[in-house]
């Protein structure tokens with residue numbers, strides 16, 4: 267498989283949290299960038315002033331997707347219904363966006379001879395497999411989100427197997443960082459609650475663990491995957507470090523440097539107790555490794571949240 271020559275890259279979901287960080291990295295590396303996003307959760311403001319082509323549209327619009335994809339050397343497919351709760355509320359919508367939306371992109375890439383395709387997956391396809399999450403464990407999803415991401419993974423591998431498309435599946439752990447004010451993941455929620463109420467709430471006893479990866483590290487993995495000649499492969503992208511939510515809450519308090527009340531709420535139904543990944547494959551094959559420790563990453567994230575406090579409050583008032 268040919269590595270990708272630098273040129274124009276299409277980022278679906280580029281106005282979202284990971285997209286806003288990734289687009290900046292691509293621009294720094296000399297790429298021309300197109301973003302396709304329907305702004306259902308992402309924010310146009312995140313991309314303000316950047317020299318990109320922005321197409322407002324839906325990945326379920328096959329005609330639009332077929333028009334936008336040609337001319338790009340590679341595609342990073344981030345646009346998705348992005349979480350378990352949304353998939354429980356509306357499993358059909360989750361399936362349409364995550365399965366048919368992905369199929370639309372893959373079809374357009376196949377017809378337009380796009381060389382490289384990176385798919386944003388998660389640990390949700392592994393479902394009830396005990397940690398650490400690895401590439402060789404059989405997927406056993408327990409949520410519709412896990413099932414739809416698994417189907418997306420399957421189609422990516424199939425398009426490599428059947429037509430030689432240079433697809434790579436990356437399974438992201440819990441990502442945190444700047445441009446995440448619209449997210450309800452734990453780090454973003456803690457920082458938003460500190461700004462709005464000066465207190466944070468831990469679900470249950472806080473002994474549940476997660477693998478937190480800073481968004482810059484994740485975006486570097488996406489760039490490496492896109493530029494590599496590896497195809498038809500799955501990689502866990504994480505730190506391999508397990509952190510409890512209780513510990514995270516302490517670190518967040520320290521980083522914020524102001525008094526924060528801490529309380530415990532009820533445990534979330536179906537919350538997984540332990541979750542972390544093994545990252546040896548990404549290390550060995552992509553030559554990637556995480557560089558940013560949790561404390562440093564939280565400091566960067568808090569800097570962004572506190573600078574953007576006024577904008578975040580404006581959004582919350584509108585919602």
Ligand SMILES: NC(=O)c1ccc[n+]([C@@H]2O[C@H](COP(=O)([O-])OP(=O)(O)OC[C@H]3O[C@@H](n4cnc5c(N)ncnc54)[C@H](O)[C@@H]3O)[C@@H](O)[C@H]2O)c1
Pocket residue numbers: 278279280281282283284285302303304305306307308309323324325326343344345346347348349363367386387388389437438439440441442451
């Ligand atoms: N953030 C995490 O911790 C995490 C973990 C694992 C996997 N992922 C995956 O990474 C990707 C990006 O996640 P994120 O955290 O940046 O989420 P996000 O919600 O911030 O970004 C998703 C973007 O996709 C856009 N979008 C949604 N549906 C669309 C559609 N039908 N057509 C066009 N655009 C659409 C949204 O407007 C948004 O800008 C997703 O595929 C998600 O499942 C994220």
